[in-house]
Amino acid sequence: MGYMHQTFLDGKGVFACRDCHTHFTLRKSIESRQYSGQYGRAVLLSEIVNVRVGEPDKRSMTTGMHIVQDIYCMRCNKYVGWTYVRAFEPEQKFKEGKFILERELIYDISRECIRDSSDWIE
Numbered sequence: 001m002g003y004m005h006q007t008f009l010d011g012k013g014v015f016a017c018r019d020c021h022t023h024f025t026l027r028k029s030i031e032s033r034q035y036s037g038q039y040g041r042a043v044l045l046s047e048i049v050n051v052r053v054g055e056p057d058k059r060s061m062t063t064g065m066h067i068v069q070d071i072y073c074m075r076c077n078k079y080v081g082w083t084y085v086r087a088f089e090p091e092q093k094f095k096e097g098k099f100i101l102e103r104e105l106i107y108d109i110s111r112e113c114i115r116d117s118s119d120w121i122e
Helices: 090-095
Strands: 014-017 023-026 030-037 040-045 051-061 064-073 079-087 099-102 106-108
Touching: 023 099, 030 099, 051 079, 064 090, 079 090
Parallel strands: none
Antiparallel strands: 014 023, 014 106, 030 040, 040 099, 051 064, 064 079, 079 099
């Protein structure tokens, strides 16, 4: 396997892997905070970097059937969320090509590791 280029993000609100601090996204990429994952609350994002994707998987979720791919930190290989490949319900098509990051598995690099604060993602 060859060298993997890592992207570093600048600015306030850089969200990173809780384990290895690899940058994933900026606060401005958040589209919604109203999601849940395996580990609790999650966020829907339009852009993400420094992840690798797993195999496509057809899953029944609370909003219907979707084809998703789990996403993993490219540095430490830890599961951090998933990406929507296909939504079968017409009203869920907006999710296609977007990403979910589980809040328990990431942190805001511009703050100390805040887990349970109500203002974690403003």
